[in-house]
Amino acid sequence: MKTSLKNILIAGPLFLAVFLFSACSDAPEINDSLLDGNVIFDPSLYAPEDYLVSAKYPNPSAEDLDKHILIASHGYSASTFEWQEFVDWSADADYRVSSLLLDGHGRSYEDFKASKWEDWRAAIIREFELLENLGYTKISFVGSSTSGALLLELMETGYFDKHVKPKNIFFVDPIVVPTAKLQTIVDIVGPMLVYLEVDQPAEEDKYWYRFRPYQTINELNEVIQKVRKGLEKGIVAPSGTFIKSFHSKFDPTASTTSTVLIYKGLRLSDGNKIAVQLMDSEIHVFTRLSLRPSVSALERSNQQDVFAQMAARLN
Amino acid sequence: MKNYFLFILLFYTGIVEAQQFNVGIRLQKTHQMYWENGVSAQYSFANFKPDRLFVGFDFVTSRLGTAFNSNALKQDSYIFSGSWHFFKKRQVHLVGRLNTGYLTTDLEADIFAQLPSSAFLLAPEFGLNYSPKQLPFSLNTGIGFYVNMLEESKTPGTFQPLYYHLTLYYKLFENKK
Structure with a gap:
């Protein structure tokens, strides 16, 4: 009995280790129909003037400078496609939308794998400072998912103390804690998994990375942990900035608890709490409906509601 | 009053029948999440697998951990456990343990009343127990994994495995017979 118990105690972990290592994946098989490959890139890389206000108006007139600019930034593994519906929706608006591509995104699997969260954040800072240096004073942000965390990180570190204060910061399904329970142990199991493959429709393969290297998930975990700890201590928003977080009630990617933590830990400069609106939705980044397999009237209504609320504060 | 005496009677009867009855403090860290600390008790029967089978109860809370004097969420876990000590004659035991219980999170504001704030707990755990015979103390350490029993978006985000x-x-x- 004792011998068999010892055998189990020794052989069990050995068997598990062999199983895990044999289950290791090498590099993913990437074909040319995927954003991960070396053929399809985010269109903003070819024509930045169609996406970035700083590129489209390098010498803005006084009339241009009087316009309100909304910097829209997407989430982890996504691309400028995520905010394209709002850009199209705003075609006739008085404000302008600068839809940026986070560094490391919209390129190739290898570019993504090599990127750090600081690289993702760099694209936000770059466009903001270009606009600031051009003379814009009315600048707002909308950040979905990971960009919510990146904007919180900028506030946590006091970045805006020496810059133009944003008029508004909107969060759409911001991530501070993940919904997927296994995401927090990727630093342990990641080297064995190498990457995670997301089962997404073929059309989405052109706009979202299908393969997510574990290194990038670790980067994501690092920035959201930093932000969570910052919120635990307390973060104060830039002077005069209005902040609102919109979150799906049952977000499958960025736990709705994220918005609870933001509500608790982030204060407006006057000491008041931020605004929050929970959406009757079970999709992540509910403002992006294009390419969804089916869209209900409620989901359309949620999107239009948020678009209208943001627009109202940009005019 | 009658219930009180009945409780006392059962309690001391239980102690007399015990092989071991331990109480202590528990420090717990969830990976990439909160410190949750609290109290722990475990009991071994004198007449059934003494010093091998333990039943226990733990209460851990972030109020005594990360949420102490911070904006972290206050969450409490009530955990019942059964554990089996291997190599009981040695000072260091290998411990296999199964935990079950309930976690509740205080989301505080009314606007979050509709969000998930609780979860049932089920966690297998492995660990070590160091119990020097000459001292009235023992040190127990373990690593466990909460099995998610609900759709992930229907549990609090601060509940991590x-x-x-x-x-x-x-x-x-401790019955030294």
Whole structure:
């Protein structure tokens, strides 16, 4: 009995280790129909003037400078496609939308794998400072998912103390804690998994990375942990900035608890709490409906509601 | 009053029948999440697998951890456990343990009333127990994994799976026969 118990105690972990290592994946098989490959890139890389206000108006007139600019930034593994519906929706608006591509995104699997969260954040800072240096004073942000965390990180570190204060910061399904329970142990199991493959429709393969290297998930975990700890201590928003977080009630990617933590830990400069609106939705980044397999009237209504609320504060 | 005496009677009867009754403090960290600390008790029967089978109860809370004097969420876990000590004659035991219980999170504001704030707990755990015979203390450490029993978006985001704990027990009663 004792011998068999010892055998189990020794052989069990050995068997598990062999199983895990044999289950290791090498590099993913990437074909040319995927954003991960070396053929399809985010269109903003070819024509930045169609996406970035700083590129489209390098010498803005006084009339241009009087316009309100909304910097829209997407989430982890996504691309400028995520905010394209709002850009199209705003075609006739008085404000302008600068839809940026986070560094490391919209390129190739290898570019993504090599990127750090600081690289993702760099694209936000770059466009903001270009606009600031051009003379814009009315600048707002909308950040979905990971960009919510990146904007919180900028506030946590006091970045805006020496810059133009944003008029508004909107969060759409911001991530501070993940919904997927296994995401927090990727630093342990990641080297064995190498990457995670997301089962997404073929059309989405052109706009979202299908393969997510574990290194990038670790980067994501690092920035959201930093932000969570910052919120635990307390973060104060830039002077005069209005902040609102919109979150799906049952977000499958960025736990709705994220918005609870933001509500608790982030204060407006006057000491008041931020605004929050929970959406009757079970999709992540509910403002992006294009390419969804089916869209209900409620989901359309949620999107239009948020678009209208943001627009109202940009005019 | 009658119930009180009945409780006392059962309690002391239980102690007399105990092989071991330990109480202690528990320090717990969830991987990439909160510190949740609290109290722990475990009991071994004198007449059934003494010093091998333990039943226990733990209460851990972020109020005594990360949420102390911070904006972290206040969450409490009530955990019942059964554990089996291997190599009981040695000072260091290998411990296999199964935990079950309930976690509740205080989301505080009314606007969050509709969000998930609780979860049932089920966690297998492995660990070590160091119990020097000459001292009335034992040190227990373990690493466990909460099995998610609901759709992930229907549990609080602060409920994450991997945790480790360190528990220091005082042997309130030990039958040395």
